[in-house]
Amino acid sequence: MSMKIVAIGDVNVDLIASVEDLPKRGRQVITSDFQIHGGGCAANFAFACAKLGAEVKLFGKVGDDLFGRYVLAMLGNNGVDVSNVLLSDEKTGATVAIVQGAERSFITYRGTNATFSISDMNFEELRADLAHLSSFFLLEALQRDYGEIVSSVDSLVSFDPGWDPFGWHPEKLRQLRGILPNIDIFFPNLDEARRITGKRGPQQLIAELLDLGVKTIALKMGKKGSMVSDGKTTTRVAAFDVNAVDTTGAGDVFDAGFVVAYLSGKDLSECAMFANATAALSIGGIGWSAYGTLEDVNDFLVKEL
Ligand SMILES: Nc1ncnc2c1ncn2[C@@H]1O[C@H](COP(=O)(O)OP(=O)(O)OP(=O)(O)O)[C@@H](O)[C@H]1O
Numbered sequence: 001m002s003m004k005i006v007a008i009g010d011v012n013v014d015l016i017a018s019v020e021d022l023p024k025r026g027r028q029v030i031t032s033d034f035q036i037h038g039g040g041c042a043a044n045f046a047f048a049c050a051k052l053g054a055e056v057k058l059f060g061k062v063g064d065d066l067f068g069r070y071v072l073a074m075l076g077n078n079g080v081d082v083s084n085v086l087l088s089d090e091k092t093g094a095t096v097a098i099v100q101g102a103e104r105s106f107i108t109y110r111g112t113n114a115t116f117s118i119s120d121m122n123f124e125e126l127r128a129d130l131a132h133l134s135s136f137f138l139l140e141a142l143q144r145d146y147g148e149i150v151s152s153v154d155s156l157v158s159f160d161p162g163w164d165p166f167g168w169h170p171e172k173l174r175q176l177r178g179i180l181p182n183i184d185i186f187f188p189n190l191d192e193a194r195r196i197t198g199k200r201g202p203q204q205l206i207a208e209l210l211d212l213g214v215k216t217i218a219l220k221m222g223k224k225g226s227m228v229s230d231g232k233t234t235t236r237v238a239a240f241d242v243n244a245v246d247t248t249g250a251g252d253v254f255d256a257g258f259v260v261a262y263l264s265g266k267d268l269s270e271c272a273m274f275a276n277a278t279a280a281l282s283i284g285g286i287g288w289s290a291y292g293t294l295e296d297v298n299d300f301l302v303k304e305l
């Protein structure tokens with residue numbers, strides 16, 4: 001199986017601290033666990049695709065600093081082609097994740113992700129079976145270029161919008177809706193789909209997104225699994241019952257599992273089940289170390305079904 005995938009978007013490090021209570025203003029608390037991981041939606045997606053055996057190229061920008069070198073080494077050592085990730089003299093983006101039991105709060109410094117733009121990309125290098133875009137709202141400069149990217153690549157295009165930490169301004173929403181007619185596979189979660197369409201129930205969300213021009217939708221619903229539709233058939237596929245250690249990035253891993261299954265010719269409900277399984281495996285541990293290979297996911301499916 002040889003499939004070529006391109007991932008375009010955010011690359012950063014995640015700094016993860018577990019605490020019982022947040023420090024009071026001006027005070028200090030001690031954490032018994034602190035970890036540094038690679039992160040960013042496009043990087044998560046690329047890492048997961050490479051683990052599943054796809055040939056994957058990442059497009060993005062990091063700083064020429066410790067964090068940038070760390071995340072590029074992690075990706076490169078695991079088979080992601082990082083030759084199209086620009087090293088800049090700005091700082092690498094970082095997310096500080098504060099874990100309190102099952103709850104996570106994030107502080108994100110966008111760094112190079114906010115300035116990464118189409119002028120940092122070599123379009124010649126974009127040739128692939130599928131190009132994946134993510135984190136529309138975080139990529140402030142690239143945002144303007146999404147329309148041009150999705151209309152000029154001749155591969156399939158998948159898109160995971162991500163949440164808007166800036167509050168879903170109508171102008172940004174209008175921009176996002178404008179690119180949907182060029183999207184082959186759209187990967188919102190429930191909350192995002194609700195913001196984009198103004199609808200509520202999964203069936204209505206899917207109907208509205210099809211109306212907006214998306215060809216295939218995989219709606220992510222956390223523990224409730226996913227619902228997929230291409231306008232002809234709509235299927236709900238249950239999630240696997242697993243012990244969730246860390247669900248951060250589960251959505252990106254779901255996207256990766258879905259496109260790898262899709263490119264290998266599986267039907268939509270098989271793609272959704274494979275994606276649910278890939279995501280379920282990844283939430284059993286923290287960060288990229290928990291992501292599964294094709295064999296891991298297939299073994300998991302045999303065991304769970
Ligand atoms: N607690 C869970 N148990 C089993 N599977 C889960 C759980 N949480 C998430 N998943 C799987 O991961 C997929 C994606 O998760 P979710 O719906 O949270 O997406 P998301 O909101 O885009 O995630 P992210 O936080 O990465 O943006 C789900 O469709 C499901 O298959």
Ligand SMILES: [Mg+2]
Nearest residue numbers: 162189251252
């Ligand atoms: Mg998501």
